[in-house]
Amino acid sequence: MKKIIILIITAFFFIAVATAQNQSYADSLFGVLEKATGVAKVDALNKISFYYLDRDSEKTLIYAKQAEQLAISGGYKKELISTYSNLGIYYNYKKNFTLSFSYYSKAIALAQLLKDDNLLARCYGNMGNMYSDKGEFEQAIKNLNNAFAIYSKRKDTLKMAIAEFGIGKVYNLQGSYSSALEHYLYVLKLIEHTGNYEIQAKCLLNISTIYSDLGDFKLTIEYLSKAIECFKKINDKRGLAGAYNNMGFAYHEKKEFTKALTCYKRSLILKQQLNDSSGIALVFDNIGTVLCSQGKFLQALKYCLHAVSISDKINDQYHLSNSLTHTGRVYAKLKEYYKAQEFINRSIRISEAIGYNENLLYAYSILSEIYAEQGNKIEAYNYLKKYSVLRDSIYDYKSLQKIENLKFKYETEKKEQDIQLLKKDKELQTSELLKNQETIKRKNTVFFFIISGFILAVIAVVIILNQRRKNEKIKMEKQLSDLEHKALQLQMNPHFIFNSLNSISNYIAKNETETARTYLAMFAKLMRQVLENSRAADVPLQKEIDTLKYYLELEKMQCDNKFEFYIDVDKKIDVDALTISPMLIQPFVENSVIHGIKPKKEKGRINIRFGLEDSYLLCEIEDDGVGRSNKTTEAGSSHKSYATQITQERLKIINKNEQFFIHYKDLNNLQANKTGTLVSFKLLYKQEL
Numbered sequence: 175m176k177k178i179i180i181l182i183i184t185a186f187f188f189i190a191v192a193t194a195q196n197q198s199y200a201d202s203l204f205g206v207l208e209k210a211t212g213v214a215k216v217d218a219l220n221k222i223s224f225y226y227l228d229r230d231s232e233k234t235l236i237y238a239k240q241a242e243q244l245a246i247s248g249g250y251k252k253e254l255i256s257t258y259s260n261l262g263i264y265y266n267y268k269k270n271f272t273l274s275f276s277y278y279s280k281a282i283a284l285a286q287l288l289k290d291d292n293l294l295a296r297c298y299g300n301m302g303n304m305y306s307d308k309g310e311f312e313q314a315i316k317n318l319n320n321a322f323a324i325y326s327k328r329k330d331t332l333k334m335a336i337a338e339f340g341i342g343k344v345y346n347l348q349g350s351y352s353s354a355l356e357h358y359l360y361v362l363k364l365i366e367h368t369g370n371y372e373i374q375a376k377c378l379l380n381i382s383t384i385y386s387d388l389g390d391f392k393l394t395i396e397y398l399s400k401a402i403e404c405f406k407k408i409n410d411k412r413g414l415a416g417a418y419n420n421m422g423f424a425y426h427e428k429k430e431f432t433k434a435l436t437c438y439k440r441s442l443i444l445k446q447q448l449n450d451s452s453g454i455a456l457v458f459d460n461i462g463t464v465l466c467s468q469g470k471f472l473q474a475l476k477y478c479l480h481a482v483s484i485s486d487k488i489n490d491q492y493h494l495s496n497s498l499t500h501t502g503r504v505y506a507k508l509k510e511y512y513k514a515q516e517f518i519n520r521s522i523r524i525s526e527a528i529g530y531n532e533n534l535l536y537a538y539s540i541l542s543e544i545y546a547e548q549g550n551k552i553e554a555y556n557y558l559k560k561y562s563v564l565r566d567s568i569y570d571y572k573s574l575q576k577i578e579n580l581k582f583k584y585e586t587e588k589k590e591q592d593i594q595l596l597k598k599d600k601e602l603q604t605s606e607l608l609k610n611q612e613t614i615k616r617k618n619t620v621f622f623f624i625i626s627g628f629i630l631a632v633i634a635v636v637i638i639l640n641q642r643r644k645n646e647k648i649k650m651e652k653q654l655s656d657l658e659h660k661a662l663q664l665q666m667n668p669h670f671i672f673n674s675l676n677s678i679s680n681y682i683a684k685n686e687t688e689t690a691r692t693y694l695a696m697f698a699k700l701m702r703q704v705l706e707n708s709r710a711a712d713v714p715l716q717k718e719i720d721t722l723k724y725y726l727e728l729e730k731m732q733c734d735n736k737f738e739f740y741i742d743v744d745k746k747i748d749v750d751a752l753t754i755s756p757m758l759i760q761p762f763v764e765n766s767v768i769h770g771i772k773p774k775k776e777k778g779r780i781n782i783r784f785g786l787e788d789s790y791l792l793c794e795i796e797d798d799g800v801g802r803s804n805k806t807t808e809a810g811s812s813h814k815s816y817a818t819q820i821t822q823e824r825l826k827i828i829n830k831n832e833q834f835f836i837h838y839k840d841l842n843n844l845q846a847n848k849t850g851t852l853v854s855f856k857l858l859y860k861q862e863l
Contacts, residue, residue, distance in 0.1 A: 295324035335364040375404030415444035455484035543698035700724040707756035716749040737778035770799025790856035798850040
């Protein structure tokens with residue numbers, strides 16, 4: 175598992191449109207501050223405070239407090255709004271949302287008192303960003319919409335784009351990718367002819383994060399390349415460093431390791447020029463993970479230890495926990511298990527303290543594999559259980575949260591559309607009455623044409639509104655369908671995991687040490703494969719085949735090599751380019767093993783075949799087991815209803831509005847001297863170019 179380094183740029187645009195401010199700019203501000211008095215001094219203090227926001231936040235607090243004291247004593251209310259906004263940003267950065275809300279509220283109250291719409295809009299924008307960071311997305315969108323409405327009224331295109339960018343960021347954080355893209359693309363349209371490359375670059379960067387989350391790294395790199403060109407035009411080294419870092423991650427995921435290292439090293443040079451310690455540690459860690467993927471473990475260890483040292487020094491707990499886990503993984507690759515356990519156990523303590531569950535999940539999986547390699551089957555089993563429980567809680571919660579957010583959004587938009595339709599109907603009725611009164615005085619011919627034209631207009635408006643409403647409903651239903659697909663997928667993996675854990679438990683109970691150790695080591699590797707596959711909506715067919723091989727090898731060990739298996743792939747199929755949804759085939763293979771082969775006295779055989787038929791992938795699982803008609807009651811409905819029923823539901827979603835079937839054939843009905851079962855089904859696939 176590799177840590178995803180995708181940064182959504184969170185910029186507080188609503189105090190001032192961000193510019194590439196450098197040290198010479200800061201020096202000029204200090205020059206003004208030395209000579210300034212009164213309002214001019216407060217203004218200089220505010221600008222210096224804002225300058226240090228992303229450079230030295232403690233200096234932000236010092237200068238903001240000086241500005242606050244001087245503004246209050248001098249009665250400079252307009253300048254005090256900027257002071258309160260700076261303090262709100264500072265406490266937001268420190269995650270002290272109570273104080274942040276307090277200062278933003280004071281700023282809004284003053285802006286309303288002064289009836290200054292421009293300052294009020296900035297305050298709404300800052301408040302929206304605070305709610306977004308706090309995770310209260312409904313309030314975030316409400317405040318950002320307030321800012322957008324004011325800027326729209328003032329026809330301030332640039333700041334409209336900034337507010338719209340903030341709204342897109344909120345939807346991005348919610349996982350509502352289609353809505354986020356819609357807002358980001360609108361931002362690009364608004365600033366198309368303004369020449370503002372900064373907002374354009376950050377918008378392109380965030381679009382790239384969406385495609386990265388969706389696993390489309392080709393589009394990720396395409397949008398990152400556009401963002402990099404924009405950052406170069408404004409000489410934004412911070413933006414460039416972040417974009418190169420993200421591009422390195424994308425190339426790493428595509429297994430283009432040389433390009434990944436090139437991008438990471440470009441990012442490192444920029445972060446060193448910026449003296450960004452946290453960023454330097456991050457890139458060192460990323461370079462280490464690439465080198466580890468290349469099998470260059472000693473070089474990887476050097477970079478990972480650098481990352482640990484820097485993060486430890488600056489007390490960056492988040493990045494430190496990641497670097498510790500990655501360092502432990504490298505030590506494990508070098509067979510230095512004691513050091514690996516030392517680093518990973520420290521990572522676990524930090525992750526538990528800060529609530530970093532995703533890193534905790536990764537650490538559990540590595541520890542389980544280490545203990546399995548050492549032959550400590552009890553500890554390996556315990557960490558697999560921890561991994562399984564935590565993984566279920568993380569992904570079940572995320573799926574349910576996305577579904578609830580989507581349902582809420584759909585219901586809210588539906589109500590708003592109903593209100594708009596009623597309002598439109600009322601306006602049309604009023605208009606009709608007025609026009610009828612006017613046309614009474616006109617000749618019959620004129621009256622006829624006016625009424626006809628009006629009726630056509632009403633019909634056109636109703637048709638347009640109804641069509642728009644239908645399109646929106648279809649769009650939302652499609653998103654719900656996608657989420658249902660993911661939720662069903664998440665139900666599949668725990669089923670497989672707990673069945674396998676039960677097998678391990680049986681070996682441990684029988685005290686078959688060597689068998690348990692071998693089985694456990696193989697199962698730990700399989701868990702890593704399952705974890706990687708579960709993160710993606712689609713995986714290459716080769717990965718699915720590898721997962722099946724791991725599973726069948728484990729089942730062979732459990733039943734004393736009672737069967738052989740063969741996997742046959744049509745030569746026309748490129749197994750690395752053709753992608754399907756993960757964990758679709760395994761439940762049917764499991765049925766063949768448990769309910770076909772195991773009840774049979776003789777040695778059995780399982781054949782798995784993949785072929786192309788029209789625009790579908792044809793999957794066939796054939797066994798020479800006892801056949802469905804000879805199964806006992808226990809081998810019947812309960813297992814099938816749990817495993818294959820879920821898979822059938824997933825297939826229906828995947829093949830929605832397309833051809834769908836699952837055929838079961840009893841081979842003893844087809845050939846008198848042969849028993850067994852043949853299961854076949856088709857599913858849609860994707861082909862990467």
